[in-house]
Structures are given as C-alpha cells and as structure tokens.
Amino acid sequence: MCDCDYNRSLDIATPRNVYLSGYYKRSFGYYSIKHREPVILTHLIDNLVRSKEEIANKLGPNAAEELKEIIGDISKLKYEIQTNKPLEKIPGTDLEAMAYNQCIDKCAVDCGNVTHFSCIWLLAECYMYKRIKEAFITRPSFKDYDYFLSQKKEGFDMCKPLRIQLTKHLNALTGDNDSDTKGSLLRDFTNLLKINLWGNKCDLSLSLGVVESQQAELDISIFEDNILADDCEKIFDVVYTETGTQIDIVLDNAGYELFTDLCVADYLISKKLIDIVKFHVKSYPWFISDVTKKDFDWMIKELMSSSDNLLKDLGNKWLVYKHKQVWKVEEHDFWTYPQEFVHMKTMAPDLYQMLSESRLVIFKGDLNYRKLMGEKNWDPVTPFEEALQGFNPAKLCALRTVKADLISGLKEGVAEQLAEKDSKWMETGNYGLIQFSEKIVPLENETKV
Numbered sequence: 001m002c003d004c005d006y007n008r009s010l011d012i013a014t015p016r017n018v019y020l021s022g023y024y025k026r027s028f029g030y031y032s033i034k035h036r037e038p039v040i041l042t043h044l045i046d047n048l049v050r051s052k053e054e055i056a057n058k059l060g061p062n063a064a065e066e067l068k069e070i071i072g073d074i075s076k077l078k079y080e081i082q083t084n085k086p087l088e089k090i091p092g093t094d095l096e097a098m099a100y101n102q103c104i105d106k107c108a109v110d111c112g113n114v115t116h117f118s119c120i121w122l123l124a125e126c127y128m129y130k131r132i133k134e135a136f137i138t139r140p141s142f143k144d145y146d147y148f149l150s151q152k153k154e155g156f157d158m159c160k161p162l163r164i165q166l167t168k169h170l171n172a173l174t175g176d177n178d179s180d181t182k183g184s185l186l187r188d189f190t191n192l193l194k195i196n197l198w199g200n201k202c203d204l205s206l207s208l209g210v211v212e213s214q215q216a217e218l219d220i221s222i223f224e225d226n227i228l229a230d231d232c233e234k235i236f237d238v239v240y241t242e243t244g245t246q247i248d249i250v251l252d253n254a255g256y257e258l259f260t261d262l263c264v265a266d267y268l269i270s271k272k273l274i275d276i277v278k279f280h281v282k283s284y285p286w287f288i289s290d291v292t293k294k295d296f297d298w299m300i301k302e303l304m305s306s307s308d309n310l311l312k313d314l315g316n317k318w319l320v321y322k323h324k325q326v327w328k329v330e331e332h333d334f335w336t337y338p339q340e341f342v343h344m345k346t347m348a349p350d351l352y353q354m355l356s357e358s359r360l361v362i363f364k365g366d367l368n369y370r371k372l373m374g375e376k377n378w379d380p381v382t383p384f385e386e387a388l389q390g391f392n393p394a395k396l397c398a399l400r401t402v403k404a405d406l407i408s409g410l411k412e413g414v415a416e417q418l419a420e421k422d423s424k425w426m427e428t429g430n431y432g433l434i435q436f437s438e439k440i441v442p443l444e445n446e447t448k449v
C-alpha cells in the first residue's frame with residue numbers, strides 16, 4: 001500500500017500484487033471489517049451475556065465483575081473497528097505483543113497511521129482476535145477460558161453421522177495391508193486428501209460463529225470440478241517414496257475438519273508410510289474455530305466415550321498414538337502472529353527449524369494459505385512456488401477451500417471464467433486447492449534478492 005488517505009477507502013477492487021486491505025471497498029477485506037467483524041463481536045458479547053450465570057458459578061466470585069469489564073473491552077474494540085480508529089498498541093513486552101506492535105509500526109512506516117480499514121487485512125483480522133484474547137487473559141478468573149468452546153463443541157456434535165461414515169471408510173482402507181499396491185495407495189490417499197480438503201468448508205469464522213448443518217460430503221466426486229489445482233500425485237510421491245520419519249500438519253479448524261486431519265494421519269501411520277505426525281495447534285482460541293491443544297485432547301476423549309463403538313474404538317486407537325508419541329501436538333505463538341510466513345525464519349527460527357526436519361508440511365485452511373501467499377493479490381496464474389516468496393522450510397502443500405480474495409497457481413482464464421459465473425466465487429468456500437511446492441535448495445552462490 002502507499003500514500004493512502006486513511007479516512008477514505010477507495011471504491012475499487014484490490015489492485016494486483018498489493019497487500020489485501022479494507023482500503024479497497026470492493027475487497028472481501030473491506031466487507032469483512034465492515035460487516036463480519038462487528039457481527040462476530042456482537043455474537044461473542046451475546047453469548048457472554050447469555051452465559052453469565054453459568055460463568056459466575058463456574059469461575060468464582062470475581063468472575064461476574066470481571067465479565068462486565070471484558071464485555072466493556074469487546075464493545076470498545078467493536079466501536080474502534082466501526083469508526084476506523086488507529087490500532088492501539090498491544091501492552092507488554094512478550095514476543096507476541098512485540099510482533100503485533102512491530103507489524104503496526106511497519107504499516108505506519110509504509111503509509112502513515114494504521115487504522116482497521118487502512119492496514120493490511122491480515123493484521124486487522126488477526127489483531128481483532130488478539131484483542132479478544134487480551135480482554136480475557138488480563139482477568140484472573142478468565143485466563144484459561146475458551147470463549148469459542150461452545151460453538152466448537154456444537155460443531156463437533158453436529159457432524160457425528162459424517163464422522164461415523166468416515167470411520168467406516170477409514171477402517172475399510174486400513175483394515176488390510178496385504179493387498180496394497182502403489183496404485184491402490186495412491187487412489188485411497190488421494191480420496192482421503194480430498195475428503196480432508198472439503199472438511200475445511202466447515203468454518204465458524206465464515207459463518208460468523210453460527211454452527212451450520214454439515215455441508216461437507218463424503219461423496220466428494222460431486223465436487224471434483226471445484227478443485228482448481230490438484231497436486232495429490234506429487235504429495236503421494238513424497239509420502240510413498242521419500243525418507244524422513246515425520247510429516248507436520250499445520251491444523252486449522254476443530255470439529256469435522258480436525259477429525260478428517262486425524263483420519264489422514266491415521267492412514268499414513270496404519271499404512272506405515274510415515275512414523276510420526278506432528279500437529280501444530282494455536283496457543284489460544286483463534287478465528288472462532290481454530291484448534292487448541294485442549295480441543296485436540298477433548299476430541300479424542302469425546303470419541304472414547306462415544307455411544308457408537310466405531311468411534312469409541314477409533315478414539316482408543318488415537319489415544320495410543322498420542323501416548324506412544326507417534327502423534328505429537330506442538331504449540332507455538334508464531335501461528336497467532338499477524339505476520340506472513342515469509343517472516344517465520346527470522347521471527348520464529350525454532351519453529352522454522354522444526355518444520356525443516358519434516359518430510360512434508362501440510363498447511364490447512366484459508367488463513368494459513370493467506371499467510372503462505374504473503375496476503376498479496378497475485379495474478380491468479382502466478383505459480384504457487386513464486387507466491388511463497390522464498391518461504392521454503394521443507395516440501396510443503398496447502399489444502400484450502402477458497403474463502404478470501406487471493407489465489408495463485410491457476411491455469412490461464414480460470415479465475416476470469418469463475419468471476420463471470422459469480423463475482424463472489426472466492427468468498428464462499430465452494431472451490432478448493434491442493435497445491436504442492438518442492439523444497440528448493442538455494443544455489444551455493446545464489447545471492448538473496
């Protein structure tokens with residue numbers, strides 16, 4: 001962005017190769033900040049008011065007073081967003097506060113004061129969830145409180161029929177290894193990856209926190225044409241032929257999506273294609289439905305106590321994977337920073353190193369895709385590798401349903417055709433991408449540009 005006048009958004013679509021921002025009135029970022037974020041905050045306040053008795057009983061004598069302060073903070077945040085105020089600095093000297101303040105300062109240097117509608121959309125959206133967390137974590141009774149838990153649990157319960165169907169499917173694939181061929185493994189792994197991709201459609205931040213009936217389908221053949229890039233074969237080659245004991249899955253949403261993530265991980269372990277799977281979770285409630293460590297453990301326990309024996313057996317099997325450290329759950333604050341992934345190597349070198357040890361890093365969902373792509377409005381035919389802008393810890397892939405107006409790696413003319421059909425095609429989650437990037441080893445004498 002450049003010499004923007006912050007009190008006036010431009011009534012244009014986002015120009016090519018610039019950061020997404022609410023500054024462009026025809027962008028999804030503008031619509032999100034203007035219409036979606038206030039609704040998300042209003043729903044959060046309504047939920048808190050509705051459960052204030054239960055909260056007071058559960059969280060102790062100071063909770064009622066602290067809850068009033070929290071609701072005040074969230075109402076103030078909503079007002080700041082609606083009146084396009086400058087982003088207030090995050091108090092404290094911890095690394096995450098510094099990451100947010102560094103991002104705000106960078107935006108200020110680039111273009112003057114930094115308001116919700118003028119800064120990079122990624123900062124504005126992450127900042128809202130960071131401020132929500134600050135409202136709770138600064139009140140002693142609420143420091144471990146998950147203010148999105150009820151929606152995540154409701155979403156999980158609603159998808160029980162689909163989970164039973166998928167469990168039967170997984171058991172059929174993993175029940176017998178003797179008749180496996182490379183062809184059958186490719187076919188079944190590809191099928192599971194596509195079921196996993198469409199699991200990303202279920203997303204509470206898109207539905208503004210309202211739990212909708214499960215749109216995901218097991219019969220994914222009906223969505224085949226909506227997969228706009230399909231690198232399943234390249235991904236399979238990595239898990240089938242390469243060495244390296246672990247893969248990493250950078251998780252996105254809890255509920256059905258997480259269930260499909262664990263099914264993919266179970267398949268890889270059961271078929272002895274991989275020895276260890278590392279799951280990367282958020283360290284606090286994020287974008288309404290994103291997975292925390294507690295959500296991961298809660299789901300396995302929930303399965304183990306299911307009335308359905310198939311789910312119960314699966315929960316017991318998955319608990320053993322965790323106890324044996326075949327499955328490891330990793331937290332890192334970087335995943336809730338506002339920065340794009342191209343900054344990971346300098347801002348979180350320990351995390352970058354961990355990912356570098358992976359045979360394959362799978363990034364799930366739309367927000368991770370935006371961070372991979374540097375939150376830039378690329379020409380849609382820009383190669384996926386190019387849009388990574390050098391972020392390259394290991395071989396990686398992105399499984400993403402398209403819920404924000406940025407994309408790369410499409411064939412010539414595809415974006416234009418889809419826009420003809422529906423100008424909002426990038427905001428619905430109806431289209432998906434399965435994109436792969438090789439680990440590009442920089443040439444010895446290659447100078448960094």
Ligand SMILES: O=P(O)(O)OC[C@H]1O[C@](O)(CO)[C@@H](O)[C@@H]1O
Nearest residue numbers: 203205206365366367368403404
């Ligand atoms: O859970 P996901 O797939 O990362 O989706 C989160 C995305 O949904 C939205 O909140 C709505 O499009 C985006 O702003 C954000 O990138």
Ligand SMILES: [Mn+2]
Nearest residue numbers: 252253287290
């Ligand atoms: Mn999410």
